[in-house]
Amino acid sequence: MNKNPGDRRHVTVIGAGIVGMSCALHLLRDGHRVRVIDRLAPGEGCSYGNAGLFADYSFVPLSLPGVLASAPKWLLDPLGPLAIRWRHAPKMLSWLLRFVRAGRPQRVAEICDALSPLLSSALEEHLTLARGTDAEGLIRTQGYMYVYEDAVSAAKEALAWRLRIERGADVREIGGGEIREREPALAPIYEKGYFLPNLGFTVDPHGLVKGLGKHFAKSGGVMVLRDVLDVDIGPDGPRSLVTGEGPVEVDQIVIAAGAWSGRLAARLGSPVPLQGERGYHVIVPDPGIELNSAVFAGGRKFVATPVEPGIKFAGTSEFGGLEAPPNMARARVLLRHAKTMFPGINIENAREWSGFRPTLPDSLPVIGRSPVFENVFFAFGHQHVGLTGGPRTGRIIADLVAGRTPNIDIRPFRADRF
Numbered sequence: 001m002n003k004n005p006g007d008r009r010h011v012t013v014i015g016a017g018i019v020g021m022s023c024a025l026h027l028l029r030d031g032h033r034v035r036v037i038d039r040l041a042p043g044e045g046c047s048y049g050n051a052g053l054f055a056d057y058s059f060v061p062l063s064l065p066g067v068l069a070s071a072p073k074w075l076l077d078p079l080g081p082l083a084i085r086w087r088h089a090p091k092m093l094s095w096l097l098r099f100v101r102a103g104r105p106q107r108v109a110e111i112c113d114a115l116s117p118l119l120s121s122a123l124e125e126h127l128t129l130a131r132g133t134d135a136e137g138l139i140r141t142q143g144y145m146y147v148y149e150d151a152v153s154a155a156k157e158a159l160a161w162r163l164r165i166e167r168g169a170d171v172r173e174i175g176g177g178e179i180r181e182r183e184p185a186l187a188p189i190y191e192k193g194y195f196l197p198n199l200g201f202t203v204d205p206h207g208l209v210k211g212l213g214k215h216f217a218k219s220g221g222v223m224v225l226r227d228v229l230d231v232d233i234g235p236d237g238p239r240s241l242v243t244g245e246g247p248v249e250v251d252q253i254v255i256a257a258g259a260w261s262g263r264l265a266a267r268l269g270s271p272v273p274l275q276g277e278r279g280y281h282v283i284v285p286d287p288g289i290e291l292n293s294a295v296f297a298g299g300r301k302f303v304a305t306p307v308e309p310g311i312k313f314a315g316t317s318e319f320g321g322l323e324a325p326p327n328m329a330r331a332r333v334l335l336r337h338a339k340t341m342f343p344g345i346n347i348e349n350a351r352e353w354s355g356f357r358p359t360l361p362d363s364l365p366v367i368g369r370s371p372v373f374e375n376v377f378f379a380f381g382h383q384h385v386g387l388t389g390g391p392r393t394g395r396i397i398a399d400l401v402a403g404r405t406p407n408i409d410i411r412p413f414r415a416d417r418f
């Protein structure tokens with residue numbers, strides 16, 4: 001807590017996803033006056049439907065050496081794990097070039113070293129943030145598995161596992177026998193895998209953020225339901241947010257608007273190459289089988305997570321711009337995978353969802369004070385690991401607002417690195 005009332009700021013967080021709510025709660029705990037503004041209720045953006053994993057080992061970038069060799073095969077399959085809408089492709093060229101550059105071996109090592117401290121202790125960070133809130137009961141602390149159908153598909157991800165293990169990830173290689181013992185409902189097609197014992201996940205990512213939002217409001221935080229259309233900037237930085245219902249005066253602002261942060265950051269003098277990367281999920285509410293913990297199907301790149309009630313299958317990456325409608329056939333492909341993974345599953349009454357991950361080409365987020373305006377902070381771009389890294393990001397933003405030095409190196413996350 002800030003002891004000196006002079007250190008009390010009025011902070012407005014734009015975005016009520018896991019990242020924005022984490023920032024808001026940490027700021028509130030520091031004694032600031034905090035307002036969160038979002039056009040939707042807490043947790044209704046990308047944070048609504050993620051797979052729920054606190055994946056502290058997921059610091060390996062999306063771009064790796066050889067990415068150019070695998071991409072065409074994925075891209076030619078319209079329902080494969082990666083798709084680019086061709087109309088959007090020209091707008092992505094410079095992003096793609098940066099993406100490929102981020103896959104050079106030296107840069108991959110730097111990205112892992114930068115991202116790993118942000119994600120480490122994700123479970124503890126979540127438990128701390130959720131303590132005493134409705135979110136607490138939605139967290140499970142149980143290990144989970146990655147499984148591969150054969151040595152060839154496992155070998156394709158060997159580099160990622162090496163990078164994880166070299167950086168201390170707690171991982172154990174397992175064979176088909178142990179895979180079946182841990183999850184008897186799995187088809188007997190998985191020959192190799194990895195068990196990650198000390199992890200956590202949530203059975204309800206939306207409920208988790210909703211619970212944090214409820215606690216925020218109960219603890220004196222102010223929630224404002226509005227669409228931020230623009231920012232009015234004076235000589236000393238932003239003065240007010242332009243909304244359909246009139247201006248909202250601001251003192252300090254945090255941009256935590258997920259995939260929509262790019263436009264706001266550019267308006268504030270910090271253009272960044274942020275893309276909305278669409279992902280999909282299907283929830284099977286009455287699967288008729290038992291799933292003890294999350295299982296990641298390595299080769300096909302999707303994850304099955306126990307939810308209440310049912311099983312969620314989540315994954316796939318699609319780049320088409322923030323305006324393109326979803327292609328729900330991609331969600332239904334996940335159902336097909338579900339059948340292969342669990343032959344005994346009942347897939348009736350499945351519910352589909354899709355949302356935008358905020359993704360930068362180097363797989364690193366933007367976290368820090370704006371290089372242009374003293375009173376602006378950035379907290380976005382967490383790609384596939386926003387649930388994992390959200391609470392620690394909130395702690396970092398609270399440190400920066402209070403003038404404390406964060407306990408991890410945030411220089412790799414600066415907005416002007418591009």
Ligand SMILES: Cc1cc2nc3c(=O)[nH]c(=O)nc-3n(C[C@H](O)[C@H](O)[C@H](O)COP(=O)(O)OP(=O)(O)OC[C@H]3O[C@@H](n4cnc5c(N)ncnc54)[C@H](O)[C@@H]3O)c2cc1C
Nearest residue numbers: 017019039045046047050051053228258279385386387388
């Ligand atoms: C299928 C899938 C599976 C995933 N699985 C995992 C996982 O297992 N583990 C993990 O760590 N991550 C996972 N992720 C990624 C994770 O969900 C995201 O990184 C995370 O939700 C991003 O959180 P956020 O708060 O930055 O964005 P969001 O949750 O999208 O929140 C941003 C908010 O800003 C608001 N907003 C934007 N612009 C404006 C504006 N102009 N005015 C007002 N409000 C605005 C939006 O309405 C939204 O509520 C997954 C993602 C997908 C799609």
